[in-house]
Amino acid sequence: MSDESRSTPVQTPVAAVIPAAGRGVRLGPGAPKALRALNGTPMLIHAVRALAASRHVSLVVVVAPPDGAAEVKSLLDAHALPDRTDFLVVPGGESRQESVRLGLDALPPQHGIVLVHDAARPLVPVDTVDAVIEAVRDGAPAVVPALPLADTVKEVEPAAVAGDPEPVVATPERARLRAVQTPQGFDRATLVRAHETVTGNVTDDAGMVEQLGLTVVAVPGHEEAFKVTRPLDLVLAEAVLARRRLNDGF
Numbered sequence: 001m002s003d004e005s006r007s008t009p010v011q012t013p014v015a016a017v018i019p020a021a022g023r024g025v026r027l028g029p030g031a032p033k034a035l036r037a038l039n040g041t042p043m044l045i046h047a048v049r050a051l052a053a054s055r056h057v058s059l060v061v062v063v064a065p066p067d068g069a070a071e072v073k074s075l076l077d078a079h080a081l082p083d084r085t086d087f088l089v090v091p092g093g094e095s096r097q098e099s100v101r102l103g104l105d106a107l108p109p110q111h112g113i114v115l116v117h118d119a120a121r122p123l124v125p126v127d128t129v130d131a132v133i134e135a136v137r138d139g140a141p142a143v144v145p146a147l148p149l150a151d152t153v154k155e156v157e158p159a160a161v162a163g164d165p166e167p168v169v170a171t172p173e174r175a176r177l178r179a180v181q182t183p184q185g186f187d188r189a190t191l192v193r194a195h196e197t198v199t200g201n202v203t204d205d206a207g208m209v210e211q212l213g214l215t216v217v218a219v220p221g222h223e224e225a226f227k228v229t230r231p232l233d234l235v236l237a238e239a240v241l242a243r244r245r246l247n248d249g250f
């Protein structure tokens with residue numbers, strides 16, 4: 001696309017907000033999830049490097065566990081990032097939504113495009129990051145990376161007691177479903193408006209933009225952008241890192 005036909009000029013600076021303030025309850029006991037090691041390096045550092053690998057990203061805002069901002073700042077100081085990338089650290093909130101809002105509040109004015117990326121998706125490839133940025137620059141107010149599903153999905157009547165049988169009420173057509181990842185990319189003003197306007201239970205930022213009545217578009221996600229949620233995901237993440245080392249000839 002030529003630069004004249006873009007709604008967001010190619011020079012518009014891009015910032016990434018990385019919510020990293022969650023506890024990681026589903027991962028089991030231990031340090032806050034973002035600070036746990038993958039192959040000896042904190043998950044958060046992998047995630048920050050993954051976003052900073054994009055030459056378009058000039059600022060990374062890390063939203064740290066509420067009492068962990070100083071520790072996160074020291075970690076970032078100790079692990080080199082590209083010279084072109086600045087970073088800020090702010091303390092997070094009670095929910096992912098609140099943590100993202102606190103990250104947005106810290107952004108300097110010049111960043112017109114914002115990516116929101118889970119620290120819990122430490123291995124997203126740079127091509128996925130760049131595809132999201134490109135789609136925002138091409139005029140989409142909100143962009144999600146997404147993958148087709150491998151499993152058939154059922155809608156159920158949730159059981160009152162976990163583990164009890166649950167009646168199946170529907171089988172949505174799988175071809176129309178996608179599993180959504182991060183980074184999700186936004187025209188900044190749209191994302192700020194969504195966070196000012198939408199309340200209630202949302203599990204991703206693009207869902208808030210949908211509630212404003214705006215169009216969200218999906219671009220191809222990547223299997224390595226999976227979210228580290230449960231213990232087996234740590235095993236998978238270390239295996240992906242080992243495969244990368246082999247491919248890189250280390």
Ligand SMILES: Nc1ccn([C@@H]2O[C@H](COP(=O)(O)OP(=O)(O)OP(=O)(O)O)[C@@H](O)[C@H]2O)c(=O)n1
Pocket residue numbers: 018019020021022023024025026027033034063092093094095096097099100117118119120121227228229
């Ligand atoms: N109060 C919160 C909760 C979550 N997150 C971040 O949002 C991302 C996605 O959340 P999830 O994977 O659910 O992480 P946790 O909330 O830590 O996981 P759990 O629900 O198992 O505790 C993570 O990078 C997490 O650190 C955050 O910044 N602030």
Ligand SMILES: C[C@](O)(CO)[C@H](O)COP(=O)(O)O
Pocket residue numbers: 096118179180181182203204205227
């Ligand atoms: C934002 C997200 O990663 C998109 O798949 C996901 O919705 C986060 O959900 P979680 O319950 O906070 O893990």
